[in-house]
Amino acid sequence: MLSEKYKVLSDPECMPLIEQAKKKLGDKIFILGHHYQRDEVIQFVDAVGDSLMLSQTAAKTKSKYIIFCGVTFMAETADIITGDDKIVLHPDLSAGCPMADMAPASQIRRAWKELEKVIGDTSNVVPVTYINSYAETKAFCGERGGVVCTSSNADKILKWALSQNKKVFFFPDQHLGRNTAHRLSITNDQMVLWEREKENGGLSEDKIKSAKIYLWNGCCPVHERFKYDDLKTIRKRDPEIKILVHPEVPEELANYADYMGSTQYIVNKIEQAPKGSKWAIGTEIHLVSRLAKNHPDKKIILLGTPICMCSMMDRISPQYLLWTLESLVNDKVINVVKVPENITQNAIKALDRMFELT
Ligand code: SF4
Structure with a gap:
């Protein structure tokens, strides 16, 4: 938790202190900033990009500490992709992604069992998860011959999955799944929405058996x-x-x-x-x-009048960044994101499959 020492600082007061801490730490740190971060944070990052690009950049740096200014699933991906010689930190561990939260592995496992009961054999279903999901969800897919996709390569990944004459279970974003499927000429009557709160996704057995794509009912609230x-x-x-x-x-x-x-x-x-x-x-x-x-x-x-801001991304403030940096200056490593080894191994399978296909 952020201490009073940092809470009382205004953004302008943080700026020179962040500069100083960055200077002291030099090559020991590399700061990543997602495109959705606010400018007060972006001005201090060493690379700006989307989550996958940033994780890949982190893997190439020589710095020991990677500070990921984004949401926590992004820091998890960076930890999975980078070697054991790097330590990934996230300024505010409470900044999770609401969409990733909608697809916890425990709920997915339950849905998978229900699906199995209806269709008999799930080896005919490819689980595909958007990169905007937690490591455990990626691991679930990796363990079952499934794959991760990004919004850039979702077309290719979905095409690959369907080309094997298999069904697809797409997590967690129904809109990315549906919009991508449309690009591949899959019509709405070939897809069903799996409502995670309901038994059998709220679907009849006939619907489950005939569907080509199951769309998890997650979404990005932004x-x-x-x-x-x-x-x-x-x-x-x-x-x-x-x-x-x-x-x-x-x-x-x-x-x-x-x-x-x-x-x-x-x-x-x-x-x-x-x-x-x-x-x-x-x-x-x-x-x-x-x-x-x-x-x-x-x-x-x-587009539109409502303020479409990601409140979770916005949690990463100059105060949190300063706290992370000054702790490192004082040899205190805080807010480490470390994915357990068994989850890492299976999540890597799903990520590697994506890299092979794209
Ligand atoms: S913009 Fe949407 S998908 Fe991205 S972190 Fe925020 S809630 Fe998650």
């Missing part, structure tokens, strides 16, 4: 807030504006957006866009604001 009505309103106001969304948005909006892609896709699309072009973007507000600030020659607005 991206789910973007609605088709937002798109209609903005298009009516400005027919020339392009609508660019993340695939975690609901189906109705995804179907009518001009472009849809991962966080990195959104960043690249805006970087490559012509001067004077106009964009309404459906993703987390910190990234949209940063893109608008970095591209003053383009008109960039948030």
